Amino acid sequence: MIKSMTGYGKAVLDITGRKLTIEIKTLNSKQLDLNMKIPGYFRDKEWEVRGLLTQRFERGKIDFFISTEVTGEMLSYSINHTLAVKYHEELKKLSHELHEEGSANMLSLVLKMPDVMQTSRDELSEHDWTSISAAIEQAISQTDTFRINEGKVLEEDMKLRVKNILQLLDAIEPFEKRRILDLRERLLRDFSKYSGDFNGSAPDQNRFEQELIYYLEKLDITEEKVRLLKHCQYFQETLQEPASQGKKLGFVTQEMGREINTIGSKASDAGIQQFVVQMKDELEKIKEQLGNIL
Numbered sequence: 001m002i003k004s005m006t007g008y009g010k011a012v013l014d015i016t017g018r019k020l021t022i023e024i025k026t027l028n029s030k031q032l033d034l035n036m037k038i039p040g041y042f043r044d045k046e047w048e049v050r051g052l053l054t055q056r057f058e059r060g061k062i063d064f065f066i067s068t069e070v071t072g073e074m075l076s077y078s079i080n081h082t083l084a085v086k087y088h089e090e091l092k093k094l095s096h097e098l099h100e101e102g103s104a105n106m107l108s109l110v111l112k113m114p115d116v117m118q119t120s121r122d123e124l125s126e127h128d129w130t131s132i133s134a135a136i137e138q139a140i141s142q143t144d145t146f147r148i149n150e151g152k153v154l155e156e157d158m159k160l161r162v163k164n165i166l167q168l169l170d171a172i173e174p175f176e177k178r179r180i181l182d183l184r185e186r187l188l189r190d191f192s193k194y195s196g197d198f199n200g201s202a203p204d205q206n207r208f209e210q211e212l213i214y215y216l217e218k219l220d221i222t223e224e225k226v227r228l229l230k231h232c233q234y235f236q237e238t239l240q241e242p243a244s245q246g247k248k249l250g251f252v253t254q255e256m257g258r259e260i261n262t263i264g265s266k267a268s269d270a271g272i273q274q275f276v277v278q279m280k281d282e283l284e285k286i287k288e289q290l291g292n293i294l
Helices: 040-056 081-097 106-112 126-197 205-219 222-239 246-266 270-290
Strands: 007-015 018-027 032-037 060-070 077-079 117-119
Touching: 007 126, 018 126, 032 040, 040 060, 040 126, 081 106, 126 222, 126 246, 126 270, 222 246, 246 270
Parallel strands: 032 060
Antiparallel strands: 007 018, 018 060, 077 117
């Protein structure tokens, strides 16, 4: 199974006095790159969330957001009496010094002072956290499903590319046989043409045959073709593994590219070179897709 590194998931949750929106966006990256933006009252849960995301998303650029909208429906308020009394005493003292005793606005001023009015909206209960954790799991599952669906598209495309490479490999066969025959005939013809230039001493025919066989063996591409076939088959098998194997597939494509390049360097034939160029083009398209695979 192939998974893309591109994904998106979202969950919306209503809890006490708040509406939370949880979003996850993922993109391709060679390593795990996690970016989190969460409200301040989630700080004590940050490492728990980070651990969950790291476990579920092995690789890629991960953007995790939690945005909060305060509804105010169930907010509870309280007054910090100790602090309010302290503010009141200070204000009375100041009023006396300024000869403005008995100010009618003193109570309203006290209530507006910092930290006198306290609200529980920045407190996260365990019950709330249980609901939030479930919503985070929902967003992760959506992202994972998105990645799987994207991976199916990439998998079909890569299967097609490998199939094209195998077809091009088969198409080389008639050109290869003709190439060896043409090369042998040309060498024999040149040997006959230049064998009279040895100052009366006839060249050793057996030695020539040995050198000819050795030369043709060096230009033979049978082993490279067999290895390329095996690599393509292994690539197809790896696509079917239960876990996504982006890095492993990358290593296999390196071996495929090595065999294709060797075939191109050995085959001094214009027809075969055209097939080699087409195989390289298909392989590059596979590599482009692998850059976005987990």
